[in-house]
Amino acid sequence: MTPPIAPHSAMMGPPRYRRGWVDDAVAAIEADQCRTADTHLIRLIVPALAGIDIYLKDESTHPTGSLKHRLARSLFLYALCNGHIREGTPVVEASSGSTAVSEAYFAQMIGVPFYAVMPRTTSAEKIAAITHYGGNCHLIDDGRFLYAEAAALAARLGGHYMDQFTFAERATDWRGNNNIAESIFNQLQGERCPLPEWIVMSAGTGGTSATIGRYLRYRRHPTRLCVADVEHSAFFDAFCKGDCAQTCERPSLIEGVGRPRCEPSFVPGVVDRMMKVPDAASIAAMNVLTRRLRRPVGGSTGTNFLALCRLAAQMREAGTTGSLVTLICDSGERYRQTYYEPQWLAARGLDPAPVEAVLTAFLDTGTPMGLDILDADNPCQMRGAA
Known part of the structure; x- marks a missing residue:
């Protein structure tokens, strides 16, 4: 429960600015980066897809267990270096969970x-x-008021509203500085196909896809970016219609990705293709990957993996070879009572079994995957360059 709120000015007295405190805070955060920034890049061995190499950047190994560790680090450095956070400043964030952790x-x-x-x-x-x-x-109670309530709470506290959905795309140095894109390409240097055909990333704030897409262009890599969006989200429609005013009334069931509005940090101009993935297909792909890795992954990782497999299927059908990269966003341990609970799925009308069968057959034997068999009512959709 939130404790009684007193304005920051009442708690701390007049605002103070000690440069030494800011220096120490930045140093502490940079030390954390030195210890934890370079997460593992796992190669998933799939004999049935000879010539197509699949890699998974495992962001679940960060100290706080998810990709959002990178974002939080960047947001704090951005706020500190812009003078928004000083000694004793309360920090407020609007978050569905992982960023807040x-x-x-x-x-x-x-x-x-x-x-x-x-x-x-x-x-x-x-x-x-x-x-x-x-x-x-x-x-x-109502997620539609998340942003307004966070801003209002920061004002009541006399604190700083971090606003990940606005500042995610600008807080990270997309040119390099060991961002996630640079890390991926450094780790691929010794591989058979060091320049992947595609990098696949789902969108929550849009900040990670913006960083990857900008980095690809800055380094002039031929790699293309595919952003996977979930069933209930505004990003896909905004991309297809060229209209960032698109909204989605129904909240996403896949935590950490999908938004009711096209967030300011989403940069459609750096995205080569988008895919809309039904929730049941995200859960199915999560289950399939969990079995292959022998450890649980989260629902957004399932969204990523489903999109990657669709791209792999298209490459196989076209007779092309190369590598594909996506992210393990977080561990499935956080979702034992939801995505891994059959009663929770049944209550929401989600049956991942049919897509699991299709995806397993594809990975085991190379059996073609068809869009129409994913979900008769809400098929997986793609838009953008082939």
């Missing part, structure tokens, strides 16, 4: 209060992780 970690590291404004439906595991790092959970 990572931001709570960094807030605790530099000694500032942290408040996460989240939907009441956020998983208990993520709430527990936030409180573990000393964060406060401010739960609201």
Whole structure:
């Protein structure tokens, strides 16, 4: 529960600015980057897809367990270096879970209060992780008011609203500085196909896809970027229609990805192709990959993997070879009571079994995958360059 709120000015007295404190905070965060930035790039061996190499960048190994660790680090450095966070400044974020976990970690590291404004439906595991790092959970009933409530709470506290959905695309140095794109290409240098045909990334804030897409252009790599969007989200329609005002009333069931609006950090101009993936297909791909890795992954990783397999199927049908890369966004341990719980799936009308069978057959034998068999009512859709 959120403790009684007192304005920052009442708690701390007049605002102070100690440059030495900021220097120490930046140094602490950069030390964390030196220890943890270069996560493993796993090659998934699939004999049936000879000539197509599949790689998984495992972001679940960060200290806070997800890709959002990178984003949180960048957001804190951005806010510190722009003078938004000073000694004792309360930090507020609007988050469905993973970003808040990572931001709570960094807030605790530099000694500032942290408040996460989240939907009441956020998983208990993520709430527990936030409180573990000393964060406060401010739960609201209607996710449509997430942004407004976060801004209002920051104003009441006299603090800083981090606003990941606006600043994700600009907080990370897309030219390099060991960002995730540079890390992927460095790790691929000794591989058979060091320049992948595609990198696949789902969209939450849009910040990671913006970083990858910009880096590809900056380095003049031929690699293309495919962004996988979930069933209930505004990104795919915004991309297809060229209209970032698109919205989606129904919230995404896949935590961490999909948004009711096209977020400011989403940069459609750096995306070569988008794919809309039904929720049941995301869960199916999550299950298939979990069995192949012999450890659980999350639902957004399933979204990524389904899109990657669709691209692999198209490459196989065209007789082309090369490599494909996607991300393991977080561990499936956070979703034991949701995506891995049959009763939870049944209550939401999700049956991953048919797509699991298709995907398993494709990976085991190379059997072609058809769009029409994924979901008769909501087929997997693609838009963009082939």
